[in-house]
Amino acid sequence: MNLKPSLRTISLVLLMSPASVWAQEIIQVKGTKALINLSGTEASVGSDVFAVDSAGKRRAILRIRQVKGDRAVADVVKGTAQTGQSIQARGAGSSAPAPTQARSQESSEDSDDGRAKRPRGFLGQFLKRGTAAGVLAGLSQNSMSLTAKRGTASEDLTLSGNSFNLVGFYDYDLSKSFTIRTKAGIENFDVKGTATNAAVCNDSTACDVGFMYLAGEASAHFNFMTGKTRAYVGAGLAFLFAMGKKSSVSNLDTSNATNQMILLGGGADINMGGGAFVPVSFEYGMFPGSATVKATSMLLRAGYGWRF
Structure with missing residues (x-):
């Protein structure tokens, strides 16, 4: 044979x-x-x-x-x-996998193509989107203009100063072009200046105002560069809870425990390889004003982040 x-x-x-x-x-x-x-x-x-x-x-x-x-x-x-x-x-x-396994693999594979494809279900969508987390440290340049009064004495003051901030952040990508960034940490606001009339600053020509806030922030980013290094413009809102405060301005009301700040700005997430990146951002913050008090902050931050 x-x-x-x-x-x-x-x-x-x-x-x-x-x-x-x-x-x-x-x-x-x-x-x-x-x-x-x-x-x-x-x-x-x-x-x-x-x-x-x-x-x-x-x-x-x-x-x-x-x-x-x-x-x-x-x-x-x-x-x-x-x-x-x-x-x-x-x-x-x-x-050929079993029917249950096939459905599981199909769902996973469809979502694995990239951030543009949606996994099935809200929880799956949340978990499968590209996300990142990290820390940001920065310097803020603060300014405050107000009308200080005490008795019959009155003076328009312009105060300014610098302060430091430290926050952690978490990113959630809605798509390649849109990202939600949430932040939580410490934001400080310190300003000082000189008064001509000492009466308006508790009998001192040196006037100062300061707050230490526990902050929770959220902003929406439009990514106009969507490669490994991303660049964006964004807008957001910060909710501030006062942990400490000081003021030598006689008529400045510091009794409120909370405050808010509107944030406008932009930045970049600079790719470092291996999923790591360096986030850099600049934001202009505006506090709710009144007829006698206006306050703003310019915040420059940089840090370190990881994509996962």
Whole structure:
């Protein structure tokens, strides 16, 4: 009995089976880039593939950026890619998953394409969007103009000063172009000046006003640069809770425990690689004014952040 034709037939069947999609593998990962060995398989720029571990689980989605010979460079769109993981074309599979597993994978895969695609459900959408967190420290230049009065004495004062602030922040991307940034921390407001009439500042020509606030802030950013380094303009609102206060201006009411500040500004998140970035921002803050008191702050901040 001649076995050679049968052996050739079996070899051809094995080569043409779905397992051939596993011949491709990741040979190097650096940051959000992966180098793929195509093993003779054709790949087109812009196509998506899965990175699959030794257990057959899909761990990442890669998007082919460049093809040269038998190698391809891909962006890690979602998940974690590691050297040695196999590559599977999107839509291919080594076996058919159970219905429940298939629905779970479909939901995950659809949401993994990027921030522009919505996962199913509000909670899924919230968790799958690109997010970031970090810290910001800064310097604020403050000014206050008011009419100081005591008895029959009255004087228009212009006070100014600098103060420091420190906040933590959390970003939530609604899309590539729109981001919500929330902040919480300490905001200080300190100003001082000189009065001609000492009576209006508790019998001293040196006038000073100061507040230490526990702040909760939220702002909406329009990202006009949407690459790894982002630049934006934005507007927001700060809710301020006074933790400490001082004032030598006789008629300035400091009894309110809360205050607000409208914020207008812009900034940039400068990519540092590996998911890290340096946020830099400038904001102009306006406190609610009255007929006798107006106050503003210009806030310059910088810090460190992480994308996850």
